[in-house]
Amino acid sequence: MIATVRAGLAVAMLAGFYLLALVQLVAVFGLGAWLASLIPGLLALKLIWPLLVAASGTVGLALWRAIRSRPEPPEGLPVTPAQAPMLWNAVRALATEVGTRPPDEIRLVPIVNAAVVEQSRLLGLMSGRRHLYLGIPLLYGLSLAQFYAVLAHELGHYSGRHTTLGAVAYRGRLAIGGTIGRIGRYNPIGWGFKGYARLYLLVDHAVVRRQELEADRAAVRVAGRQAAGDALRELHVIDAAWDFYFSRYVGPAWESGHTPEDLFGGFRHLLAGRQSELARLRQETPDDQPSRWDTHPPLTERLAAIAGAPARNVAVDDRPAALLLPELDLLGRELQAALVDTDGRTVLSWPELTAITAGAATERAAARVGTRLAEVVAGTAPPCLGALLDLVEAGRLVELAQPLLPSATRREVAEKFAPMLVPLLTLAAQRSGVVQWRHSWSGPPELLGVRDGRPLDLAELARLAVVPETTARARHWLAALGVDLGAALVATRAAGSPAGPAAGTSHAAPPADEVLGGFAHLKVNNVPHDVLVLGSGLILVANPDQSETGKERLTRLIDSMPVAELAQRHQFVPYAEIGRAQILKSIPLRAELTLSDGRQLSLAAGWTTPLLTKESDSVLIRLLGSESSGRLPGPSAAGGRAPAAGPGGGGPGGPARLASGGGGADGARVLDGLANVKVDNAQYDLLILDVGLVLIGDPGPFQHGRERLLTLIRRWPVEEIADRNWLIRYEEIMRARVNRSIPVRAELELGTGHRITITEPWTTQTLTDQGGQVLVHALRSVGAEVVG
Template sequence: MSTALRAAVSVAMLVGFYVLGLLQLAVVGFLLYEIWTHLSGLGAAKLSWVLLVAVGAVVTGLWRAIRSRPSEPEGLLISPEQAPVLWQTVREMATEAGTRAPDEIRLVPEVNAAVSEDTTLLGLIGGTRRLYLGMPLLQTFTVDQLRSVLAHELGHYSGSHTRLSAVAYRGRAAMHETLSRVGKWNVFGWVFKGYGRLYLLVSNAVTRQQEFEADQVSVRVAGLDAAVSTMRELPVIDAAWDFYFGRYVAYGWEHGYAPDDIFGGFGQLYAARTEELARLRDQEPDTETSRWDTHPAIGERIAAMRALPAVQHAPDRRPAAALLPQLDGTGLALQAAVVNFGDREVLPWAEFTAASITAVQQRRADRIFRSAGRRLGVQEAGLAEIFDLVTTGKLGELAAEFFPNATRKEAAVAFADPMDDLITLAAVRSGVATFQHSWSAPARLVDAAGEPVDYAEIAKLAVDPQTVEEARERLAAIGVHVDAARVVESKATASGADVLGAMASLKVDDQDSDLILLNRGFVFVPAPKGSGEGEKRLKEMLSNNDPAVLAGLYRFVPYEEVTDAKILKAVPISFELTLHDGTSIAVKARWTGEELGDSRDTVEAVLKRISERAE
């Protein structure tokens, strides 16, 4: 499809979107005229209000889309003076690709590369060109592979794919703003939803074809072997990036800690996890894609590359970092530019890992300590109090809360695993053990000499009234103070919690409320009386607030404080929660209430689990 035709299609569809809005305004105007011509009084006012509310959401979305502008460029700007070899490589490859080189190169914290261009007059006049390079690519690719990525992105320039980026942005912004503001019962929104789906189908089909065209440039300029190797390596890097943030960064981040070198850490992990990465490389890439995807499947792209005429290129297997000197320092500069640490404590990696895992251990322990405190009637409890429960033969009562399908005797025996975690926490707090960081394997618990330690045997002794004193003596002998493990959060919080679902416009103890369901408990948020647009309200609330913030601002009921849950009515759902202090909470959904996704089913599943736990 030529550039002119592509522009015509995009502009025509975008204009058509706004024309739909004008037509609907005209229809509403006609209907209002008919209503007030044939009706009067309260009936006419109600019908008019319904029409105005329905079309108002559409008009608001369109108006916001008209006024929207692309965001400011992101990432760390890299000047030719900072990276002369990289800039020279990009300019030489631009000449080979038959296009003008970018005016800016920016590093971004993504496993991705992209290009953009500021244009005017629907792409007829070019402007500033920007090349975005993901830092993880520079850390993991060879020079050949990076050249392949650069050639692909420059191919978007030579194919004039970026000339319409402003138009495409405006079109997608219009779709998103408008469709996000219309409810599922808004008849006027149905037309826009159908049109939006059609626009995305056409737009995505165009972008998939553009990817094939850019791949052709990649093969011609950088070579077939480099292009195929790059395609196969990208999913590996992406999986490693997700693993890195999920297993190394996220734990501490949620608990108020941050590593001092985020991007440098990824480079070290990638170098250390050779066996796991090799297994990922052995997997065949996907060959199927959806018509809703913006990119073809990797297997499909590789097949298309291999069908092109072969072009020979001298291999360059040096690390891509050779094109950007002082990559470690550049990573720290990128971190300073794009990462917001907030009030988190920044630590070197070894200390960060130890502090992060200790915080996770403490949170798990706090859950047990709070339960022990409730049973003992004390404000704060710790491992010493749990040892006392063992001594008096009452551990089974506490353990049954965590092993609901076991008898009290069985639960006391099974409590050896949680007891192991509590003793580990006491050892860390006593200074005789710590969690040792590793890039090639999970962190392990070691003593002061760096030797692995295991408290499982002592934990088994500690859950039996006959041997609990022996456990206490053995711990004292190795310097572990039982009193060192105590509750830190005496009241459950939603820190680090995830949202499972949300329901709008319920009655909670006869008060109009919205329900935010977290993986740690219920959050009840006061709602306007008899208000509509519940789905919109929920989306805005969750997009603008962290779940923990909502739990702190409004009524938060942790699952651990709920002793029983009864579903009184299935549809619309009505249920009652009973708390440890004997109070109850009555929740009733309305027939007209709205929800996000299948939240009602999720709520029911959570209530059933609580009920089973209570039996």
């Protein structure tokens, strides 16, 4: 009933929209007649011509486009009745129970979602081909009862009570959107249309939320209260597990140039191995913040409605939903081959991937101690474990470790240095070929001895190695393991020469120089550094300790010794030796430095990079004396001015500031977010605000996408995020078209003349499980034409 009311109201408001157009058209002709009585007729016609076009031509053209619009071809892996007879039988039976026809096609997709999409025609009056999209993570994570509840909900949107005029209402939204998109920004005719369109969408979406509750009642009728409620809770659990899976397992492999041979089967193993953690997640209810623009009610409201809905007695089937697809693992591999672009990465098994990623993580963790060891023994011995043990036996541990632990007293050095030594011991054992990594789905990788295959804990060995009296026992233990104590662990270098992957110079800073700013955990040629900004150059401290906060670490580093000594101990890059500096991005800082000898340094900060002072980034840009390249990945190809230095001075590039009009997001709130979207084939993070879209360039490793978005919105005010990045206010979108809703692909035309395409890859991570739908809804609120 509620859907029919919604559709009737939408049709009435749609008629009112075109009645408004007729009223404005009559007003334009009246204005023309009045002007013709005062001035020559031709001049009067010229004056009213833009208003005449807006009030008549654009409305008719938009209506025609809504009728003729066609969606993009569906994506995903088709599953035929012959491949999955049990799944098809279940879907057909559920469709009959909720009172609608079954889908014509079922497709597997790599997202935590399910949806039914129909390609209707003639303003939706003629039904079209119906597609059911099933996210493969749901089949692995839901029980049969929960899966039936999800399917009943999605099919319930197309039940008899929902289809009377629903398609007309949907197409009415397209017609209004097409009209709004064709009216110029400064045309006064558009002001009334846009206001009416927003009112239309507010009314429409308020009823859409009611329709979601009605679809939930359909799920209760079919699957029962318990299954319907558990399904809603479990969707949030699976979504969190999917993000964790990508962050902990898939992401590190992807960033190292590899990809798993069984992407989706691995998720099944993760769910099986993390049952205790998933159980804890089930006890938590997500904190929903309702908005008038939401298309779904808050979870708590939906659960309360389910608890009070009438239901019949339904036996709860706790068997896994994957039983409906006996060949699900094989289909998952086919889906991976069809949709996941490896981009030249090497495909490996999970044990092989773990060996590579764990080994690379060990090297990174050992680099700081290894670099310090090389500095101390330079010119006297190779930087090996044997040399380190010699230093300990000679009573020189404090000399070795104190710069790495500036806050530790002499008595505390050994105790605090022992955990830092474990990665170096592991690295030596790796390179000696006496240990191997065992893959685990229930915890971190385990280090095993090659000879006996038993877990190996090197923490006790590290505690022996840092005490002169027990160093001999540590040597014996290492020899018994087969570790080569004489093998160099890092490349040797002269004292005071550059420690990082790209060379600077060995010159010390002038004695009277002072620290003007600093960055903690700034990436220098992709290697984490703490960077101090001096009046004469940069001090780069490689692989900083992550056990304390960045700003505290920078402060303690400055207090530990004079600036000139810091420059001697670490890599120092004088400004005089920088031949060219190119600022690719102001905030967060991204710069390319070319030294006088031809070598290059790339500096890359993130939104979470701690600064010594708030002005550190602008101070460094001023000292480098460089202007931005004005380069913007993707949309910047059209040109635009370069971003200004300093806070609020630049987003990803020139067009960003032209589009955003200098910020203007005061009081805005975040509706949702998508990490790792493509904007004209360049990678961005996207925040959806109630006032516009914020595009964040060069976001970072894709596996940390959701974590990155959460950190960003918790750490920075929304208006500052918008001001420092590419803010596209909704009123600046002249025309929008959503060619595909799952996953989203949209084309925007901005008031500046720029045309951009936003594409949501299958691997996109979102703040909530509704991120793509929220983006489509946001574009609809400004009159986007949605055709797929």
